[in-house]
Every structure is written in structure tokens, then in C-alpha cells.
Amino acid sequence: MLGSRYFALLAAIGLFAQIPDKFENLEIYPKDISRRQLVGAMRNIAGALGVGCKHCHVGESVMTLDNYDFASDEKETKKTAREMMRMVNELNDGFFKERQSSISCDTCHHGVKQPRSLINVMMDTISDKGIEAGIAEYRDLHASLYGSDSYDFRAATLSNVARRLANQQKQEEAFQLHQLNLEMYPNDALSLFNVGSHLLVSEKDMSVAHPYFLKAVAHDSLTAANSLNRLAYYLSSLDRTGEGLHILKLLTVLVPDYANGFDSYGEFLAKEGRIVESIAAYERALQIDSSLISASEALLKLKSVKEP
Ligand code: HEC
Numbered sequence: 001m002l003g004s005r006y007f008a009l010l011a012a013i014g015l016f017a018q019i020p021d022k023f024e025n026l027e028i029y030p031k032d033i034s035r036r037q038l039v040g041a042m043r044n045i046a047g048a049l050g051v052g053c054k055h056c057h058v059g060e061s062v063m064t065l066d067n068y069d070f071a072s073d074e075k076e077t078k079k080t081a082r083e084m085m086r087m088v089n090e091l092n093d094g095f096f097k098e099r100q101s102s103i104s105c106d107t108c109h110h111g112v113k114q115p116r117s118l119i120n121v122m123m124d125t126i127s128d129k130g131i132e133a134g135i136a137e138y139r140d141l142h143a144s145l146y147g148s149d150s151y152d153f154r155a156a157t158l159s160n161v162a163r164r165l166a167n168q169q170k171q172e173e174a175f176q177l178h179q180l181n182l183e184m185y186p187n188d189a190l191s192l193f194n195v196g197s198h199l200l201v202s203e204k205d206m207s208v209a210h211p212y213f214l215k216a217v218a219h220d221s222l223t224a225a226n227s228l229n230r231l232a233y234y235l236s237s238l239d240r241t242g243e244g245l246h247i248l249k250l251l252t253v254l255v256p257d258y259a260n261g262f263d264s265y266g267e268f269l270a271k272e273g274r275i276v277e278s279i280a281a282y283e284r285a286l287q288i289d290s291s292l293i294s295a296s297e298a299l300l301k302l303k304s305v306k307e308p
Pocket residue numbers: 019020022023024025026027028029038039042043045046049051052053054055056057070071077078079081082
């Protein structure tokens with residue numbers, strides 16, 4: 001990270017010599033703080049925010065500290081930093097006083113200037129500048145910060161952003177994020193399912209979706225099963241019950257110990273008037289899970305229809 005390399009360099013070539021001995025504008029630190037202590041504190045702060053001294057202090061060069069006016073309060077970031085210092089001190093002298101731990105800039109900042117979740121960072125960029133900018137930002141951040149504790153790059157993050165976009169009826173954008181997630185995590189069951197589901201819903205072509213569903217089930221059968229089950233109902237709500245039925249049949253074959261799948265399959269078969277098969281499906285659901293009330297109730301009704 002910039003911070004540590006930067007300081008190693010500064011220390012090595014003695015640039016800290018550019019820092020004065022006497023300080024003129026301290027409101028937070030004691031006026032008689034030693035140069036070593038002050039510089040140590042500044043290093044910690046810069047490291048916590050992932051920035052160099054120039055982020056808060058007026059000066060020309062990033063690499064040398066020549067002609068810096070450290071006492072100046074010209075930069076907003078310095079003023080904000082002072083308020084943050086006050087906040088941290090108040091919390092440590094108050095709330096955290098009797099507790100085991102205390103807080104520091106790093107507690108929130110984790111190496112970034114403005115501590116925010118990756119979900120919020122992406123949502124803001126996408127709504128301000130569009131999906132391409134959001135994807136580019138994700139790639140940049142992933143390239144520079146993956147493995148640090150600045151952001152959570154697990155698969156759930158992009159899935160979450162995609163879900164929020166889908167809720168805003170931005171299905172195409174959501175699709176692009178699921179694909180990006182698959183590029184990063186080729187075996188993520190939820191993304192596999194979502195890509196397949198999008199292809200099925202938009203292109204109405206089961207064969208392009210199938211391989212994604214198969215792979216999703218192979219990697220996480222419960223997640224995939226719950227998702228496929230929901231997809232069937234969604235298709236039915238679009239008047240595409242036939243495709244929903246197909247999905248449920250697939251589900252009962254791929255995940256044969258998933259009671260809900262047989263329960264839903266029974267319901268869809270009954271809708272199509274295929275009563276005998278429907279009864280068999282419900283019975284299978286109850287064999288797997290005898291406490292499945294929806295299945296036992298449906299079965300009672302079907303049997304009374306069949307044998308009045
Ligand atoms: C995030 C903002 C921030 C960064 C980054 C930062 N500083 Fe500071 N610096 C401050 C603040 C705020 C003060 C004033 C503290 C106070 O009021 O007690 C300060 C004060 C100082 C002072 C005392 C100036 C004076 O005469 O009053 C020096 C010297 C200094 N910083 C050096 C550095 C160096 C060297 C770096 C890089 C290693 C650095 N700072 C990085 C915010 C920052």
C-alpha cells in the first residue's frame with residue numbers, strides 16, 4: 001500500500017529532516033509533543049486512510065516534504081481530520097474508557113479515505129455514472145485492494161448490488177454484475193443461477209440456461225434449489241407456467257431429496273390438470289419431509305376430487 005512503502009522511503013532517505021522541531025498550530029496534540037511522537041501519529045493516520053501527507057497538508061511534492069506548510073489549516077481534509085481526532089478522543093475517554101478495547105482511525109477507515117461499504121460505493125457510482133463506470137471501479141478496487149481489509153470482495157457483495165438494481169427494474173445492469181461475479185467466482189451458485197435465470201427469462205430459451213442451472217446445483221444444491229423453486233413461481237406469474245413446470249421437473253431430478261421441489265411440482269401439475277402425477281409428487285414430498293403441511297393439505301384435497 002502507498003502508505004508503508006512511502007514511509008519506508010522517507011525514513012530511508014532522511015526526509016523527516018524536513019519536519020520542523022516546533023509546532024505552531026496544534027489543537028489536539030499537546031504543544032510539547034516530541035517530533036518523533038508527532039511524526040509517528042501522522043504515519044498511523046496516513047496509513048489508516050491509505051494516503052500521503054499531502055492529502056491533508058499544503059505542499060508541492062508527494063515524494064519529498066520540501067516546502068510543506070504543515071501548520072496551515074487550508075485543506076478541508078485537515079480540518080475534517082481534526083474533528084475526527086476529537087470524536088475518537090471523546091469516544092476513547094468516554095464510552096470506551098472502562099472497556100478492553102479502544103478505537104482509532106483504522107477501526108473505521110481500513111486504509112480508505114472515506115470508509116464506506118463496497119456495496120454503497122458501487123451503488124453511488126452506478127447511479128451517478130452508469131453501470132460501465134461501476135464495473136470499472138470494481139475492477140480497479142479489486143486490482144489494488146483485494147486481500148486488504150478495506151473492502152469486502154466476497155461474491156455476496158456483487159450479488160447484493162445486483163439484487164438492489166433488479167429491485168429498481170434495472171435487469172440488464174444486474175445481469176452484467178452477475179456475469180462480472182462469475183468472472184471472479186466461476187463457481188458461485190447464486191450468480192450461476194442468476195445468469196441462467198436472466199437468460200431464460202429474457203431469451204425464452206431453456207437450452208442456454210440449463211448449463212448454468214446444472215453447475216449451480218453442483219456447487220451449492222440448497223441455494224440453487226431454493227432459487228429454482230422461486231424462479232418457477234416467477235415464470236408462472238408471467239403466464240409461463242409450462243416453463244415453470246419444466247424447471248420444477250428438472251429440480252426434482254437434480255435435487256431428489258428437496259421436499260419443497262416436489263411440493264411445488266405437485267402444485268404445478270395440478271394446475272395443468274395432471275392429477276395422478278400431482279398426487280405422486282406430493283406423496284414423494286411427504287416421504288422426504290412428513291411435516292410439510294402444504295403437501296398433506298393439497299393431497300387431501302386432490303384425493304377428495306379424484307374419489308368424491
Ligand atoms: C488525514 C489528515 C492528515 C494526514 C494524512 C497527515 N496529517 Fe499531519 N496533521 C493533521 C492534523 C489534523 C494536524 C493538527 C493536529 C492538532 O491540531 O493537534 C496535523 C499536524 C501536523 C504537524 C504539525 C504542524 C504544526 O506546526 O502545527 C506536522 C509537522 C504534520 N502534521 C506532519 C505530517 C506528516 C509528515 C504527514 C505524513 C506522514 C502528515 N502530517 C499526514 C492531519 C494530517
